[in-house]
Amino acid sequence: MLKLLSVLTFLTLTLPFLTHSFSPDHPTDRRILVLLDDLALKSSHSLFFKSLQSRGFELDFKLADDPKISLQRYGLYSYDALILFSPSVDRFGGSIDLAAILDFVDSGHDLIIAADTNASDLIRQIAVECGVDFDEDPAAVVIDHTSYAVSDTEGDHTVIASDDFIKSDVILGSKKIEAPVLFQGIGHTVNSENSLVLKVLSASPSAYSANPKSKLSNPPSLTGSAISLVSVVQARNNARVLISGSLSLFSNRFFRSKVQKAGSPKKHEKSANEQFLTELSKWVFHERGHLKAVNVRHHKVGEADEPAIYRINDDLEYSVEIYEWHGKSWEPYVADDVQVQFYMMSPYVLKTLSTDQKGSYFTAFKVPDVYGVFQFKVEYQRLGYTSLSLSKQIPVRPFRHNEYERFIPAAYPYYGAAFSMMAGFFIFTVVHLYSK
């Protein structure tokens, strides 16, 4: 009886956990480790945390130098994502260090980093590894004298009202962000050769990154819209990273604050920080923009089964179904730019797939007259979506000896010659034998 009870408790305790944890079929993160400099952040940034908790995330708050923290136990990760709200930490407690965090991301987990003025070298290093360079001057902050947030109490124009968002519905949601986002912190640049980093929130052309208290003699290293305020990275393994130069971006104070951008007469009752970060965190934690492809099929026209080999010049049909994860269920993905390649060393055929608007994509084409080992390849990379990389190998053979054309009109004289010869031979045998 007791045994049964314990089994039951075990099941009731672990079942919801098992069904909700991260898996390829359920790509949303569940368990998030939040590392804080100070537990007071839990209350000063509670609106952000609450929005995560209300969406079903389990947040585990720890001090960044807590000696007991670790990301793995017995080789398994105990968390699906990590939030670093500890800009000043020089060294994490427990077994977490730079390499551990990079391994965590390399194994497909997500990360949110918030830096701030006086960000520690460790936080800067993590950002550099993600392809983002914060301004090296520790006292520098982003200043903008033409698009700051108008305020009666903050006169140094370091609270920036920015509305230069990336144009991507999948990253920022389909609802337009009307109000500007408040930002106060340090700027960064994204490495131009790194194609995985995207600027989500950029500074205005008049912004610059400098120490507001000292006079400028040299041009600042970061200026204009090259300054990124918030960036995201989607690694090749679809791990997503959010990097912000401001911790107060996430704070209740900015979430609730009224905004008026300098030079604009429009006063917004609420800044867009809440909408911006809610939508962005949906993206980072894989509630949106996660694609999967199933039912990859190909066959000859008029047949249903997948052949083991194609002959050159065969007509074939190719189809694939693509679904997008919507936090709770897989919905058909609708786009008109999915392309398939028929590939051997280089694409021989590259064709845009037609769609039935219900997630199914299909096309038909003729196999090239080159034999060898080909691949059907779908390399689908779109801004904000996880990349799809499908490949299926298929050999292509030439004609068999009996598959060539049989009766060629141009050869009729030859055929005729042979038959007339045969007829002549027959007559000759008769004549030769019996003629007197």
Add this chain to the structure above:
Amino acid sequence: MATRNLGGFLVLILAIAICEAASVFQPISDSHRSAGSELFTANDGSFGSLEEAYEALRSFEILGIDKKSDIRTATCQSVVDKLGSSSSAPKDLFYALKVNSILKCKVNDKIFEGIAARLKAIANTASSLLDFYHSIGSLVLIKDQSSEVDVLLADAGGIFHSIKSLSQSDGRWRFSSDNPESSTYAAGLALEALSGVVSLASSEIDQSKIGTLKSDILKLFDSVEKYDDGAMYFDEKVVDLRERQSPLSTTASVVRGLTAFAAVTSGNIKVPGDKILGLAKFFLGIGIPGNAKDFFNQVDSLASLESNKVAIPLILSLPATVLSLTKKDRLQVKVNTVLGSSAPPLTVKLVRALSSGSKVASTIESQELKFDRESESHFLDVPKSVDVGNYIFVFEVVLHDSEDEKVYATGGSTQVQIFVTGVIKIENAEIVVLDSDVGSIETQKKLDLAGENSLALSANHLQKLRLSFQLTTPFGNAFKPHQVFLKLRHETKVEHIFVVGKSGKKFEIILDFLGLVEKFYYLSGSYDIQLTVGDAVMENSFFRAIGYIDLDLPEAPEKASRPPTPAIDPYSKYGPKAEISHIFRVPEKRPSQELSLIFLGLVFLPLIGFLVGLLRLGVNLKNFPTSALPATFGILFHVGIAAVLLLYVLFWLKLDLFTTLKWVGLLGVFLLFVGHRILSHQASTSAKLKSA
């Protein structure tokens, strides 16, 4: 060591979190009220526990939010249940009574009597601080709620002594006698419990004991920690405890203990007024906490400070620290208590104003602010001598009544950073292209930097570009903004930024293109000119495209560094690729069918010739055997040959090689046999003929 580090960065972080307020602390306002009613939300009229219910009700009470009726029924029910149950722990009773003190539920005096008796027994035998705290706290609450019940402690001195015995030499307390670790949080609880003992004592507590306690409090205040902006707080020294109690709850506990103790004892506790003010600043500096517990701690402590007997902090706040000269803003200063109620009659003095550039010289003489009764604010017109800039104003609060000075803590002088903004005049802006060697002017253009410009200049590498303008403040002084950048932007998005320096009264930059060719990567072509002038106190900061300059630079030498590769546009990078379709091999060209048919006809001509020839020769079949058997063999032989030929036709049409060979083999044997018979017959006939 680790502890010190932790403390260090806690201070740093909180300082960052607080520095937004930059030493201007605002009293509790409406935003607190709306946040409060959002934060404490009851699920269908009841809270998770009575402790939460008390925190919510107490916060509502302090902030003047009327929500009692919504939660009254359900909460009162659980209060009565808890009080009626004989197995309730002192902690549950404590919070039930606290809720009851606000909601005033209907509780029978009999129940109170029963509880009081139990609590007294606990208080007399308790050994842990929390037991003392809860039992004595409950007794105090019963005393307030029911006058009938006898709650007075017979052995108040003894209880006082046993609580005091848990205290440490540095003013902190232990939670129980077998726990060696002392805690600041516990000190607050102990003070509150002791003040309860004093108020419940049936006979006066020995004044000397209270005297030592007062000196303990002063020792405790020696350990107070301080931020740069004047905010002060208590924190646990031990890391383990710190994880359980944040600085906020520790400080709140001490404040509650201190104010409760000050309320029940006569005579002064000599805690300096600025420390009390520092604590008040700490609570206000947090802003609006997002967590119910923190919110309660903040509001409750501020309420305790609001009416304490040690010193009531007065907060000097400025609704606006950015003053615009163009809008003729007046300097407005408010002095309130922490919860925002009005202060006693007082005068606010502006002692001096320091320009942030020069830390010494004061720009204004000492001035008094005028009090406006309606808005309860002190006003001052910005003095004529104050030009645009960044100042530190030093205010002093002087209470009119010298008696008030004992009651209130004003904290002496308060420094506030003030930004005085105004419109900066831009004059004499011009852009000139000069010939390098002689300095003669090639082109000269006037600029109107307030409006749009679209210049079209051209220069080569032997020339210079000079941009100059003057900035003056509304008072005619020269102005030096923080940001004066000239940006040249090539078509390929390569940017070059120059800081425009100040020479004399003018801002001037001379770009000598000869020295810059390398920096420009020898890129000739059109460069956009953009000028950014901005400062925190400049109301008309601008970022303006002036026009473009067409530069003719020499060819790049081989060793010159290449311009940086421009960033890839993320939108175009991800677009679909161009379609590729395979080009199939063209089949070989063939003659037309007609031609083949004509040749087919020609091919049959020899056969026809052969047949005609045979007929002309007069062939006959006279040699065909006449007897039956050889004739049969003869026919079979020719049928066999015809069959082989037919097989060839079939082979051409459909048969494969192996079937054909099989049939050829069979037919071959047959042909051999019949052929041999007919040929030997023919041979014998011809031999007979010859011999005959």
